[in-house]
Amino acid sequence: MTSPSTRAQGRARSGQTVTPLAPSLVFTAIDPAYAKVLRLSCLCYGLSFAALCAGLGFWFEQVWLWAMVAVVLLDVFVVLCLATRNSRAYGYFEGEDELFVCRGLMWRTLSAVPYGRMQQVVVRDGPFLRRYRLATVSLETASVAANVSIPGLAVEEAERLRVRLTELGQAKMEGL
């Protein structure tokens, strides 16, 4: 953790993310368009699930199904409101020997994975991500819990990161 402290600057500048869990690091933020992806997918899945519940509610005339519709709609609303802030909380930092990823608003998390522990790097996209020319880079290790993924990277950046991480993983390869 060598970078100068940005804590004094208060808010991070655009394109950067900070987390109180590692005050000395300046993380690269993910693409702001990821908030749109979050909203879109939340709307799509949330609304179709709510519609399903409502349909069943009509059919079976059960109160709890309607309660579920309300809960799902509330959840969708919360996600829509927080999508921008949530996507801003994501960041990654390519350290000398480890990759750092921070995420989360309510439950803040900072993960550090040594490059040598990497088993494989995976780039994924989906219909929503593709629409905004984004992709998700996942870094997989021998421990399921230590796998980290960085969602919402511009496709070029994702590709660069994949190549770079694979290189580093090979250079610093270690056993379990």
Add this chain to the structure above:
Amino acid sequence: MSGLPVAVAALAGSGVRVDEWRRFSRVTPWRGVLKMWSFVCLAAMWFFRHELENGEAIQSLRDLLVGTFASMAGKVCAVLAAASLVSALVAWIAWRHAFFALVEDGIHLRKGVLWKRHAHLRWDRVQTVTIKREFFARLFGLGSLTVTSASSDSEGIGLGLLERRECEELRQAILAASDRARKGRPIALPAWREGAAVPEDPAAIYRLDARRLLLSRLFSPQTFGGLLSVAGSILLLAFESGIAAIPLLFIVVGALWSAIRSTARNWGTEVDLAHEGIRWRSGLTSIGMVVFPPGRVHAIGISQPLPWRRWGWWRLSVLVAGREEFDQTSVTNMPYIVPVGSRGEMETMIWALLPDLGVQDPQAFLEEAFEGGGSSGRFLAAPRASRLVDPFGWRRNGIALTDTVAVLRRGKILGRSVRIIHHDRFQGLSLRSGPVSRRLGLADLRFETVGMRLSIVQRHLSREDATRTLDRELGLGRSVRTRGGRESIERWRLRVGAAPPREDAPNGGAGHRGGGEPGGAGQSGQDAVALAAGSSRQRDGLAESRGDDA
């Protein structure tokens, strides 16, 4: 076992010489029949349990039983006999077509008639070799072997049934061959076929006696839970008589059953220092046995349920890479290689598992890890603010990073624990801080490891401490990884004075079984105070027991 296969033609194309293939014991097919019968019994039990749960009185059940047997006893017997015959035939055919071979390129197993399976495990992929002796197998002096690789989706290669002596020899041969393969030496093919001697018993560093096991099961959290539910049922019975007796019965039977199972599973647990690594054995009705090189241990977990504090008992489990290390224990029940032991025994185990604690004064350090609380020169404690979220454990919570390991000390309502993890074994580190923790300026530090058996988390550190500890741990991991300070099996053998390999054994045979009673070494090791002292004592004890043999 001689007399070669009907299915020789099928074996010919497998790349293994035909005369290398061997059969399993002739008794093997009978296991299938027994399995069928136990299945019938189980099904009957379930059926009647279902009847009971339906609320029908015992009386009607009896009527049903008597009526059924009176009217259809002949038919039922005929059906069961036919089923036995068919399953025996099927099992016999399966046995005729099951072969295994140990050759230069690994272990081969072929089985199946309609659906054939040829499994090939290369020597350098062998992870663990487990000997299992089920109740049925033990009746005939037999056992079976399971050889596993690190592959995540294979259940391993099961070899059995075989004679007990053969199991032991096969295990030795497989471990020796895989060891040689890993070092790139030519595979000297197993001498087990010549019927080599039974290896001598290595030095035991832990042995569980019946009294302690029973007491520990009696004062376990499960017992208290069982008592509570029984009390609840009795209350229920008092208010609403009759029908409530049935769930009560089930709870009592269930609690008893699990207690008996746990007791049987942990019966006579023994941990030895064998030539190939640490050897663990336990079980009453079926004996499980595992050998793992200590170099494959990623982390150690030691814990103490609240009721055990009076006696100062602890239990110990290890995190080992590979899957089927302790196959006789279910996933929900964490397998403890030491189900109950004193502080001294725990320290002996730590000494056997870890080359070095990386501190000046291991004794004082361990004292602090087991019993201590608060901050000190070595341990970084959780701040006072954490008492709000962790009222029972906050004083005990603390983490220490030595030169070689991280030691996490945790306290909870129902017990306390110590976790030890090598600096070069974590796959990743993470910090977490939820909404409440964040208000209080706290964060959790989590070590991600292979396998899910042990969760290694230090909770409620102050945020600054957590960040600093993460940074330090990453640095320590880096330096240990580049230094490559892992202990090789040869160095481990020298350090702990493990049993010599079979070839060096003076004269294998019955004499060893009686004379090689290594209890002395283990018992004296129990109160081994300093780890170093424990080491020398172990070696002396072993020399003694070896002297007896000769």
